[in-house]
Amino acid sequence: MANPCAIIGIGQTKHDTKREDCSQIDLVREAAKRALEDAGLTWRDIDAVVIGKAPDTFEGVMMPELFLADALGAVGKPMLRVHTAGSVGGSTALVAASLIQAGVHDRVLTVAYEKQSESDAMWALAMKIPFSPPLVAGAGGYFAPHIRKYIAQSKAPDDIGIKVAVKDRLNGVKNPYAHLHLPNITYEEVRDSLMLWDPIRYLETCPSSDGACAMVLASESASNAPTRPAWVHGGAMRSEPTMFAGRDEVNPIAGQECARDVYKQAGISDPRKEFDAAEIYVPFSWFEAMWMENLHFAPIGDGWKMTDTGATAIDGDMPINPSGGVMCSNPIGASGMLRFAEAAMQVRGQAGEHQIDGARLALGHAYGGGSQYYAMWVVGSEKP
Amino acid sequence: MRDVAVVAYSAWNGVEHERNEVEILMPVVRDVFDKVGLTKNDIGFTCSGTSDYLAGQPFSFVSALDAVGAWPPIVESHVEMDGAWALYEAWVRLQHGDLDTALVYAVGKSTMGDLLDVLALQLDPYVLTPLWPDPVSLAALQARAYLEKTGKTEDDLAAVAESRGRRVDRASGYIASPLRRHDCPPITDGAAAVVLAVGDRARELCERPAWICGIDHRIEQHQLGARDLTRSESAKVAADKAGASGVDVAELHAPFTHQELILRDAIGLNGATINPSGGALKANPLMVAGLERIGEAASRVLDGSAAKVLGHATSGPCLQQNLVCVMESR
Missing domain, CATH: 3.40.47.10 (Thiolase/Chalcone synthase)
Known part of the structure; x- marks a missing residue:
């Protein structure tokens, strides 16, 4: 069986609309240096580097890992570059963990980033003609119909998205790295904000951010660190095609199966009861309710009730995105790794003001493409 | 380490003006499966290597996945690198012990845009790309340094070209000194696929596995x-x-x-x-x-x-x- 994998170092940048104070080089180093410092290591201690980011069109650099090799201390070492759409931050961590689990390396630095201000993410995401019809510009236009279908199927009250948006923004105030700090946000303010892609309002969307996240992953023999490590209890990826007749885009099978796989590895039978916290990829507020069902936290049609009753609040029985999540910071390529890292920070007791007391088991989740790429890991405070 | 072998390989190279990346890749994936009598349902892990900048489209690997037909959902990953690194990732994944087979593929249509401009975007965006150095000129700098250091000559380069089946014309002009046409690669579209298998599974699938x-x-x-x-x-x-x-x-x-x-x-x-x-x-x-x-x-x-x-x-x-x-x- 696979070897144990520990998370011994975690770092992230301050996320912002435009990190004009730094280049892509500085951005990835800011996160990587914090992860190394947290692990009590130097660049020299690292065996390999695994980097991930979303489409290269976001910065206008083809395969930017090539020019970042020097900055990340990868010279003379193996370096891999992962790209699995929006799930990439999660997949990148899983590929890095895979190197430890396979017994190939003892200490792997993994980094994910996006510097979206160097390009225009909305147009970088718009498919080119003539191969695809120019029906949508950006992700909001693509996902709005899925949300409408969810609302129609579940008969959810139409303000669930507003409640998620307020909750995540108030959580984000507790996170010093979050891009958006909106301490005075109110239900009314979200409700009255501009409708962008019905039913998604301006304040129900994620921001576009510059930011990076990094982790140092280690084998059991290399797992000593100043702060006690988190341990990987399970990791899984799943993919399915973008479109075909009969595809359920609201509750995709790939997501359901990925969750079942990762729970099975971690020995989890009742995720809502057993997890102390979950960091899941919610770029548009309604996705919290949808993913609660896809991740088997709630029966089909009931996901929205967890938001409505306050169960997903930071003081609820199943805190979702105590860091503020993607709704507060969205450097796309890094967003998945931020979910994975925040889950690990919870079980290491490192989450500061947004720490869930005594968290021992947490889920990190990312998705990408047309809700078709999934990456998840379960992390715990105890060695599995 | 678990014993992992290449058990099947298929590829197509050419210049393609009709078919898109998925259409180039589909027959190659089909062929590699046919060689070992497998279908996608027999594969434990799939990993691919492609580049969005060749396709001129974000998430081009997402549509490339249609060549596999990822339904029911598959365990899959992708590197924005040559498919050789996808093979490396698959080899690592097979070491975990829970999966016994992997499909690795790569696809690239180098002829879709102006490759020399496209590859200038692969350089440091702050200090190199603004100069738009093309890859042939950069290779020529390397070739010049190599010849000067080793005392080798352009004839030595031509001998390499000749032994790789290139028609050598020493009288042709430089593309970028000291490189002539026969010293440079053609611009090619292509797709390739490999099936990896572990231990006894590999021995079942073919007579002489190529053990890594x-x-x-x-x-x-x-x-x-x-x-x-x-x-x-x-x-x-x-x-x-x-x-x-x-x-x-x-x-x-x-x-x-x-x-x-x-x-x-x-x-x-x-x-x-x-x-x-x-x-x-x-x-x-x-x-x-x-x-x-x-x-x-x-x-x-x-x-x-x-x-x-x-x-x-x-x-x-x-x-x-x-x-x-x-x-x-x-």
Whole structure:
């Protein structure tokens, strides 16, 4: 069986609309240096580097890992570059963990980033003609119909998205790295904000951010660190095609199966009861309710009730995105790794003001493409 | 380490103006499965290598996945690198012990845009890309440095081209001195696929699996002034780690003639037959040609004509990143 994998170092940048104070080089180093410092290591201690980011069109650099090799201390070492759409931050961590689990390396630095201000993410995401019809510009236009279908199927009250948006923004105030700090946000303010892609309002969307996240992953023999490590209890990826007749885009099978796989590895039978916290990829507020069902936290049609009753609040029985999540910071390529890292920070007791007391088991989740790429890991405070 | 082998390989190279990436890839994936009598439902892990910048489209690998038909959902990952690194990721994943087979594929349509401009975007965006240096000019700087340091001549480069089946014309003008047309790779579209299997599963699937006995990859400085362009330290280290001694056949991913000479020096291939396929001087589909080198080398074991072989892949300007995969019959 696979070897144990520990998370011994975690770092992230301050996320912002435009990190004009730094280049892509500085951005990835800011996160990587914090992860190394947290692990009590130097660049020299690292065996390999695994980097991930979303489409290269976001910065206008083809395969930017090539020019970042020097900055990340990868010279003379193996370096891999992962790209699995929006799930990439999660997949990148899983590929890095895979190197430890396979017994190939003892200490792997993994980094994910996006510097979206160097390009225009909305147009970088718009498919080119003539191969695809120019029906949508950006992700909001693509996902709005899925949300409408969810609302129609579940008969959810139409303000669930507003409640998620307020909750995540108030959580984000507790996170010093979050891009958006909106301490005075109110239900009314979200409700009255501009409708962008019905039913998604301006304040129900994620921001576009510059930011990076990094982790140092280690084998059991290399797992000593100043702060006690988190341990990987399970990791899984799943993919399915973008479109075909009969595809359920609201509750995709790939997501359901990925969750079942990762729970099975971690020995989890009742995720809502057993997890102390979950960091899941919610770029548009309604996705919290949808993913609660896809991740088997709630029966089909009931996901929205967890938001409505306050169960997903930071003081609820199943805190979702105590860091503020993607709704507060969205450097796309890094967003998945931020979910994975925040889950690990919870079980290491490192989450500061947004720490869930005594968290021992947490889920990190990312998705990408047309809700078709999934990456998840379960992390715990105890060695599995 | 678990014993992992290449059990099947298929590829297509050419210039394609009709079919898109998915349409190029589909028959190749079909063919590689047919060779071992498998379907996608038999595959434990799938990993691919492609580039959005070749397709001119974000998430181009998402549509490439349609060539596999990822339904029911599959365990899958993707690198924005040559498919050789996808093969490395798959080899690592198979070490976990829970999966026994993997599909690795790569696809690239180098002819879709102006490749020289596209590859200028692969450089440091702050200090290099604004100068728009094209990859042939950068390779020429490397070739000039190599010739000056070693005392080799343009005739030595032409000899490499000739032995890879290129028509040599010493009277032709330079594309970028000292490189002439025959020193440079063609611009090629292509797709390749490999099936990997573990232990007894590999022995079930084919008569002579090409067992991976060593695989390693290394990267060097990006800034061309920061490294010695006349040698390839990363290829040397990767070859040493992968145990690249005593191979019968080596397939080197050397897009330019002088790069083959640099790689031969770095890897140390005494007496090995080099690039019987013609290598990247014959067909150089970006993102694919490295995986093809592994596949072509493995094919010499699969067909029983060699006992130990080496496949090499490169990426980045002037051999910045190199991977070596050594395979043997058992």
